[in-house]
Amino acid sequence: MTGKLLEIDGLEVHFTTRRGVVRAVRGVSLSIGKGEALGLVGESGSGKSVTAQAAMGLVHAPGEIVGGDIRWKGKSLLGPRGQALSRKIRGRKVSIVFQDAMTSLNPLFTCGQQIAEVLRHHMGMNRKQARARALELLELVDISAPQQRLDQFPFEMSGGMRQRVMIAMALTCEPELLIADEPTTALDVNIQAQILELLQDLQQRLGLSIIMITHDLGVVAGICDRVAVMYGGRIVEQARVDEIFARPGHPYTMGLLRSTPRIDGGDERMTSIAGSPPDLLVPQSGCAFAERCPVAQNECATDIRLKEISEHRQVACHFPFEGPWSRNAREAGGRDGA
């Protein structure tokens, strides 16, 4: 394998709880190349965050990686042999930005101290060098009055600024891959747009690869090259961003697209997906989406793997859609959604 930064191969993550084993991630495989932006889309409980945490080595008890492999440039990060490499890569070459900046930052230290700490620990800088570099980083993320921010505590800043500090901190060790786990969900629309523009800008300037985890298809449409849609711990569809929006193959992807209201859309009734997401405590056989699927048939009770239906395009469905689609479920065919 060449050109791939991070590869996740058949990843399985289980959480042991009092009520039984939650199979949160059930054989997820994905990879990301240099300079690429991958969108990981799914609802809560679909396993998207756990997949990212596994990639960062952040799955702790009661969670456990029970199967599969995670490779950095072809070398495994798991198990005793991967541990040395893992310590070198994670936090340095791969870093993560979480959703809630307020709980991710330490309220007792100034932002400058927190960024400097990473620099001193990872890069072996002294206090003065670290502070100078921290200032550079704050400038890089385009924060207003960076000099003052260095000595401010997280509570003195707005949500958008805190998220910028988080991004600055994630960039301290000049990572090659940035995982952004719902980085804009808690923010206002305008701030969200600013943060997304910042990420896009950083991607271009620093040649960064980004994994963008989100439930918002609008966010994905703006910045990602490729999209993987997750449902019930599995990837159900993976394709280039234009393809997925123009010709969704999996009924779940289609359902998601239909139930996302558009600001430039009309005021017709919203289309919803009936039912609710699967209970991950229950062992699944067959397609996890079958019970909510409008086109489910008997074959859907048998297991289905992600398979290539055309180049760069994989769908895990016995009866994938083809051709253009319409936002309105009642008028079959009709308008092209693209």
Add this chain to the structure above:
Amino acid sequence: MAPDQQLDVGEPLVRVEDLTIRFPGGRAGFWGQTELEVHAVDGISFEIAPGETLGLVGESGSGKTTTGRAVLRRAPIRSGRIHFGGRDITDLAGKAKRALSRHMQLIFQDPYASLNPRMRILDLVAEPLIVHGLAENREEAVEEVKELLRRVGLPPNAFERFPHAFSGGQRQRVVIARALALKPQFIVADEPVSALDVSIRAQVVNLLQDLQGEFGLTYLFIAHDLSVVQHVSDRIAIMYAGKLIEIGPANRIYRRPKHPYTEALLSAVPVPDPAVQRRRKRIVYKDEPPNPIFPPKGCRFAKRCPLVSLQCKNVEPPLEAKSPGHFAACWHKH
């Protein structure tokens, strides 16, 4: 229903006049002699017609939730009047104030926090009936509760279970059933779908719309998600730093915004379509919203506005009609 016609027809259900709300904002000066105040809501007026949905939009801290609560008399009102069904309810107190909640109800954002985990669904939904003397005890309310749960699309055996047995979307249905128990005319829905997943969000929005048709409800729909608001509302009101800056029919606000802030806000909403999204250009406005303790004397958006002039900085623009039924507070856009 054409919303602009609705406004002319008869009496509005809710009328808010010059509503101002202040919260204590600490002390300053020599020995803390000066009491500071947070200008949460500053002189806003609007009306809601019976059967209408008014969407209320704004960023965090703009005063939208406070306004929603004030309409229900659940926030301290500094000045201004609130009329409900033709009656001035601003100074109601005691029993009369409590009786109000038979007619107006509130739905919150977080269905996990708004249901007591130790109460069965039956008790939760029956509580308002018992409080208002419509049922002696919960046994008497069982039939009523079952009917309500059926209406909101919950399984028939739901009433004997506890909230933990339900998902977020189902819990929000319980919250809606409880709000409907007293057969109110008016519901303030404060971010009712923000905490829900995309596929569930559509279910709840559709339910709210169905119930509106069935019971003739009037909604004040508070949200920060413009695409959902655009979808459910007849008219939209936009707040910025405690001021109402634009109000008008939903489609016209979207197609022809008359305030630079609205324009910028709309341009920042991501569209789930890569082709469209790449072509769109966001209108950039930097800086921060004004300090709510010391609001500027002119237009509150002046510091961030691309059209700013001297007039904007010194004189506050009034909310004026830009086209029939469409009002905005801007000196420069017409």
